[in-house]
Amino acid sequence: AAGMFLRLLSDIQWRAANPKWRRMTSSQRSTSTTAEPHPVPLPAQAQVVICGGGVVGTSVAYHLSKMGWKDIVLLEQGRLAAGTTRFCAGIVSTARPVSIELKMAHYSNKLYQQLEQETGVQTGYMKTGSISLAQTQDRLISLKRIASSLNVMGIPCEIISPKKVLQLHPLINIHDLVGAMYVPEDALVSSANVSLALATAASRNGVQIHERTSVSHVTIQKGHVTGVETDRGRIQCEYFVNCAGQWAYELGHSGEEPVHIPLHACEHFYLLTHPLKEPLSSSLPTIVDPDGRIYIRNWQGGILSGGFEKNPKPLFTEGRNQLEIQNLQEDWDHFAPLLSGLLRRMPGLESLQIKQLVNCPESFTPDMRCIMGESPTARGYFVLAGMNSAGISYGGGAGKYLAEWIVNGYPSENVWPLDLKRFGTLQSSRTFLRHRVMEVMPLMYDLKVPRWDFQTGRQLRTSPLYDRLDAQGARWMEKHGFERVKYFVPPGNDLLDLDHSKTFYKPDWFDIVGSEVKCCKEAVCVIDMSSFTKFEISSTGDQALESLQYLFSNDLDVPVGHVVHTGMLNEKGGYENDCSIARLSKRSFFMISPTDQQVHCWAWLKNRLPDDSNLVLEDVTWKYTALNLIGPRAVDVLSELSYAPMTAEHFPSLFCKEMSVGYANGIRVMSITHTGEPGFVLYIPIEYALHVYNEVMNMGQKYGIRNAGYYALRSLRIEKFFAFWGQDLDAFTTPMECGREFQVKLDKGIEFLGQEVLLEQKQNGVYKRFTMFILEDHDTDMDLWPWWGEPIFRNGRYVGKTTSSAYSYTLERHVCLGFVHHFDEKTGEKLVVTTDFINQGEYEIDIAGQRFQAKAKLYPFSSLFTQRRRKDEVELSGYQRE
């Protein structure tokens, strides 16, 4: 009821502020209250059609129109801001663990703050601040980590004592708290009114808004959006933006060519109360008590309190369902644990009278991050949805990035963590989504320690060796649906303990991984790396080579049998992908990319390769099992199994050859290991996988062979300063910025994408530099471990963040990789980063507020490379992956 009241109020204000809208609707509304709902006919065409009139859709419209695009139509099936937006709790919170999400929330906050002034629409913006409570030391550590990132962004933020909490909020019971994080600039808004304000501004800028108009489907021709079919007719358009919230999945599937948008709705409950006897001040900070699974904000003198329960109730699994919508009612038994949490946190509220328990569905995504970007299959089809109950916090910033993406072709920040293309069709199974969101929703408030994994939706993609490895003690993690081994638990170890190694400190697999690393260094290990994305590109003539030469930065015109490490760069010289490509023949290439590149890289190539039936791109990921034989004895194992000489003279580094291994012929052997250690990766047609694995293990016995997992691989690659796409490298990082000029064909006179930028950087220098840090005074046993995202300080000043870290068993130190910037001391402007700048600084890494001295290096320790084959290639290859 309160929501309705707010709505009515805002309607009036909004129309008054918007003469154009009034002309369209007021006459109708004044004569008939029930509905002659469509006074204005739809236009026959528009440049952009946005579907969804919640905070997300209106934010996209607002930002597109701000960027000068005018020919925009926004369609809303009901009334503006009447869906999840109307019901949401209106908390703008910047305390987000993922950097890009933090930036979006920060921008949203600033946007909403001035929105009332800009539009004249009351947004209810109130800077109350927020307090996140910690009931445990581990929780406090996670808050400290967030506080570190907020502080370096210039967002005020403080770790405070329980006593201070009580001063800020007198109702809180603090006896079970160990500390808290205070973010004084967090705010409250009326989310519906924010949305209406954005709509008002957009409308003034020329955006046409049509309510009560449903999109039935989007038409796509030749892989490009051509128009939108609605219940009121068709609109031709170039761009379509799906901001349909919890209906986005269904809308994506409504057309002939489905666009997979993996999200699923869950019921979300919050409680409204009547005012207290002495009404609460509207400036009282919002309380987030993740250990109690609840949030509490002041609301009209009373409180609004909801949370993320352990046992969520997913709904709309089969799509829109009238039965379920009608059943959306208060469920007190379900809310009981949250109510207990509330009364435990604020015992004084016992006598406060209940007004309402609101049930407001929210949509959640498989990895807790929102979904943004262009469809991999339909150009011009953009998506912004799946806000994981933070639509208000993200709406402003996300709308801005998406608008930039549409207008410029790319957003101004690295949004890969949110990119629709991080998902494929595999995450679109309704069963998968239903099960996964039931895990995701409680995770919102669960403590997330380094290297946590999702538990649902597992064992979907597996190597044929899965059962064999599992039986030998493999512990698994998942990437893009693929099960990958973390490490192998030796027989006799306490398995239960290891599965519960959730800590910010030294994990209990430390020695296990250590012995796997040792084996890689001294003997030989096998790691199943089948998850990598594998493409084959071939042509009848030279088309394959010519196209690839343009799309990849390194020279691919190498002799047949050679393997090239190369970036796939965008126009700005940034890494869209980082891969190794083997030249199988004059006219065919075999390309290996990170696991989560399967959709993105495919779309990138498809969109850029010439439309030529004689040029074939094929995804062969599923055809091969990949075994990585790492270690000095790999060469012995392989030569015994193949009766072929495998020494450096016969099989140099970065070489690829089809050969027999055991009885199996046609095994593609490449002399790379993705770690800088000597060895080979075997690409095995899957039906031979078990045979080859058995042969390798049997033969390897006398050389001390053992299984190893990705944690060992990661430790090896990080200590050798190998960057990893998706972790260290992104679309905003160029080869020049990470010391990989030698992987770029600048001097070959061959044109390639991103070339201008690289040339310019070569000339003028770079503004950030990928750097390796060795932690100096860090006690591995006692101190918090670095993860990623830790701020880097140079001479006491913030210069960047780490992107990955690992313990190096060889150096017996922690190694962090990250980017160093040079911010002007006065203006904060980015300056050129020189080698001297890097070398002449004193560095510290901030782990949850504690700073550790670090030594910066621009080149890896050459002593770590036990065996050098083709010296030029290996030493500084800086190549890695995952």
Place this chain on the structure above:
Amino acid sequence: FYLTPPQVNSILKANEYSFKVPEFDGKNVSSVLGFDSNQLPANAPIEDRRSAATCLQTRGMLLGVFDGHAGCACAQAVSERLFYYIAVSLLPHETLLEIENAVESGRALLPILQWHKHPNDYFSKEASKLYFNSLRTYWQELIDLNSGETTDVREALINAFKRLDNDISLEAQVGDPNSFLNYLVLRVAFSGATACVAHVDGVDLHIANTGDSRAMLGVQEEDGSWSAVNLSYDHNAQNEREVERVKMEHPKSEEKSLVKQDRLLGLLMPFRAFGDVKFKWSIELQKRVVESGPDQLNDNEYTKFIPPNYFTPPYLTAEPEVIHHKLRPQDKFLVLATDGLWETMHRQDVARIVGEYLTGVHHQQPIAVGGYKVTLGQMHGLLTERRAKISSVFEDQNAATHLIRHAVGNNEFGTVDHERLSKMLSLPEELARMYRDDITIIVVQFNSRVIGAY
């Protein structure tokens, strides 16, 4: 001798079985959500049987409990065969023809029933051919009789019951060249079984009952409380109409001897049953069959014994009484149980215990604040109370198990007393039957959402 709670649980749960109607994530178009069943033996071996199956060629689900006496042979045979007779009685003419043609030409048969069986619910392999042939004869007759009318469920149930009993009787008269089978059919015919069977199809619930097992509907009133509605009449001496019926069927001269000590002819508790040919066949027939039968039969005093005052057989029938009920949204569950349960518990208690168990598990009784003045503290207290109630129920995952726990373990205050449970369950075999009967329970849970949408 004392049983620990886990030991008690392992005894109680040994025969429990649950079936959920397959659904795709929350959507279940069937009016039945599923059922829980369980049985607790007192006899060794247990003489009760249970069956549950989904009709595959027609709609609907069949569930039944069977209480055997004078051995378990008859109850076993009925539990295996009755549902086939019912399913065949329900089949349209074309399907019958199709099945017959398939048998004739040796093609694969359409599956008629999908059974939902506990691993302990066995089927006799040896007799399957014999049973099949009898069933086939039945459907061949149905094909010949083709009335062209649509099959009425009530009629189908009555026909199936009567036909099966008739076949049991005939098979025993004809005998079988295989000596094992020959003995089996005789044991089936000379033992007896009651049957209480439910057929649920959408909102149409039919209960066919023969004997003194009972079907009871659990109804949730608007105020959330539970009440019980009987959907069967016991066929025993306590049922005046039944006594009346028996008296009507026999000459007035027998009036005094018909029912003695609340038993039929002073011997049999149920007034209707399958098998029990000693109450159905003429004395001549009984003698002929026993004499020509195998030695084991002749050695058995019981089979040779002719009931006293046996003048005008048959005294017993397997014809069921059929009750039809249109399911309403407030009808939440159905309990089918043998008399072992009803002897120890009042139906009102059964309704309450099952009702609270089911809502405890599913939170089906929502609280709404509406316009009332409720404080956070009051609501919290209320919810805590509800949760406490639920957690006491959590021990059992099966409504039938939960009911048995109460039936066996309830003290005078109506709550489960572990000590009592432990004693009752650790009774030696020979004593168990003195303190309790075999108990077999099926609890069918209805899908109010689907029923409400009808």
